Amino acid sequence: MPPRSYVSPARSAATAETRERVIEAASRTLREGESIARFSLDTVAKAAGVTRLTVYNQFGSRRGLLEAVFDEIARHGGLHQLADAMTMADPRAALDRMVEIFCAFWSRDSAVGRLHDAMATDPEFAEAVRERNERRRRGVTGLIDRIAAKQASPQARKDAVDLIFALTSYPTFASLSAAGRSRDEVCRVVQTACHAALQPLTLSNPSS
Amino acid sequence: MPPRSYVSPARSAATAETRERVIEAASRTLREGESIARFSLDTVAKAAGVTRLTVYNQFGSRRGLLEAVFDEIARHGGLHQLADAMTMADPRAALDRMVEIFCAFWSRDSAVGRLHDAMATDPEFAEAVRERNERRRRGVTGLIDRIAAKQASPQARKDAVDLIFALTSYPTFASLSAAGRSRDEVCRVVQTACHAALQPLTLSNPSS
DNA sequence: AGATTGAATATACATTATGTATATCTAATT
DNA sequence: AATTAGATATACATAATGTATATTCAATCT
Numbered sequence: 001m002p003p004r005s006y007v008s009p010a011r012s013a014a015t016a017e018t019r020e021r022v023i024e025a026a027s028r029t030l031r032e033g034e035s036i037a038r039f040s041l042d043t044v045a046k047a048a049g050v051t052r053l054t055v056y057n058q059f060g061s062r063r064g065l066l067e068a069v070f071d072e073i074a075r076h077g078g079l080h081q082l083a084d085a086m087t088m089a090d091p092r093a094a095l096d097r098m099v100e101i102f103c104a105f106w107s108r109d110s111a112v113g114r115l116h117d118a119m120a121t122d123p124e125f126a127e128a129v130r131e132r133n134e135r136r137r138r139g140v141t142g143l144i145d146r147i148a149a150k151q152a153s154p155q156a157r158k159d160a161v162d163l164i165f166a167l168t169s170y171p172t173f174a175s176l177s178a179a180g181r182s183r184d185e186v187c188r189v190v191q192t193a194c195h196a197a198l199q200p201l202t203l204s205n206p207s208s
Numbered sequence: 209m210p211p212r213s214y215v216s217p218a219r220s221a222a223t224a225e226t227r228e229r230v231i232e233a234a235s236r237t238l239r240e241g242e243s244i245a246r247f248s249l250d251t252v253a254k255a256a257g258v259t260r261l262t263v264y265n266q267f268g269s270r271r272g273l274l275e276a277v278f279d280e281i282a283r284h285g286g287l288h289q290l291a292d293a294m295t296m297a298d299p300r301a302a303l304d305r306m307v308e309i310f311c312a313f314w315s316r317d318s319a320v321g322r323l324h325d326a327m328a329t330d331p332e333f334a335e336a337v338r339e340r341n342e343r344r345r346r347g348v349t350g351l352i353d354r355i356a357a358k359q360a361s362p363q364a365r366k367d368a369v370d371l372i373f374a375l376t377s378y379p380t381f382a383s384l385s386a387a388g389r390s391r392d393e394v395c396r397v398v399q400t401a402c403h404a405a406l407q408p409l410t411l412s413n414p415s416s
Numbered sequence: 417a418g419a420t421t422g423a424a425t426a427t428a429c430a431t432t433a434t435g436t437a438t439a440t441c442t443a444a445t446t
Numbered sequence: 447a448a449t450t451a452g453a454t455a456t457a458c459a460t461a462a463t464g465t466a467t468a469t470t471c472a473a474t475c476t
Contacts, residue, residue, distance in 0.1 A: 037329040120325035121245040162387040171379035179370040189367050196404030
């Protein structure tokens with residue numbers, strides 16, 4: 001006799017609520033903790049009012065939980081505004097807006113810093129985060145293609161893309177923030193640096 | 209009766225040799241390992257042909273060993289050339305040279321990447337590395353002071369210093385390298401970006 | 417109403433690390 | 447010959463991830 005399986009609205013809702021509570025507890029723990037080293041599933045489970053095994057049930061592993069937290073932060077981090085930014089008529093203005101959006105994203109929730117720390121100890125999680133960052137790279141590439149003069153070399157374009165990609169990364173944001181800047185001040189510095197990175201693409205004489 | 213203590217040349221030499229062997233084994237393990245997570249004192253001790261307790265005897269802790277490895281790499285990483293670079297007549301040429309020296313340093317031994325990963329899980333080790341990086345910041349600050357026009361605002365100077373500090377950091381080097389560049393190509397990109405960062409310091413009209 | 421299902425729990429265990437404590441061994445030195 | 451310091455042997459405490467098994471309990475199906 002085949003087992004009769006069913007879907008339960010009330011059950012699913014309860015499960016989803018548990019998931020949310022655990023993710024919330026995890027990001028809070030990341031935010032308030034001193035270091036990713038102290039981030040344990042035990043702590044998270046207790047903070048969420050569930051058992052450690054429930055965390056495993058829901059997320060499979062520590063890595064699974066971290067990925068879920070990252071995605072949750074991304075969902076509420078304002079990255080959806082990128083779509084609008086990319087369709088702006090002026091690609092330079094779009095780039096400025098993109099920098100704004102990412103500075104806001106990196107600064108919104110300090111848990112993202114801890115998640116970047118987690119990349120150091122978990123190569124597969126690092127890969128997952130890098131994949132999510134590829135969207136940013138594609139965005140930059142698209143803008144550079146619109147900004148670059150026709151005679152700009154592929155190498156010059158690649159240089160600009162990679163440099164701007166690095167300038168808009170979390171580590172750069174963190175480094176500039178650590179030097180005692182507000183989010184808006186960091187944003188301004190990064191924007192200026194990105195403008196400078198565009199220079200070689202528009203000069204009519206690209207002789208080095 | 210007070211214990212009669214003594215220094216032993218042969219003993220000291222043997223100890224120093226042990227220390228060196230452990231540090232060598234540790235940096236090799238860092239270089240060859242996939243992740244800092246797999247870096248354990250057990251592994252290092254076995255690779256060095258000593259006991260784990262000997263490592264504790266010599267370095268006190270995992271952190272102590274990591275710091276010793278970092279210092280060893282720094283000692284042989286060519287950073288001593290910085291002294292000459294800083295005394296160059298042309299501060300812009302000095303900055304170019306500085307970028308060269310650091311690109312060489314970051315790329316010389318892949319263990320430095322793993323040591324930067326270790327910063328994520330050990331706040332005190334991170335602090336120790338940051339202190340060692342402060343030398344780079346001071347170098348940049350000195351050069352900027354020589355390059356900046358008199359009318360350049362303190363804010364513009366600080367912007368340039370912090371940006372160049374970020375551009376010459378390991379994370380930036382790693383990001384540009386990951387995009388498929390040789391050490392020299394990364395060096396060229398960083399140098400160009402640093403030149404651009406100097407622009408606002410020399411324009412006679414620094415109106416924002 | 418009674419059987420069944422699935423999420424959450426309880427309990428236990430294996431494994432891997434760091435770090436501490438104590439006693440012993442051994443070669444260098446007095 | 448006694449002593450000293452570095453290295454070792456052995457044991458233990460603690461914390462963390464991950465797996466396994468059985469159980470509780472409310473929601474759902476027949």
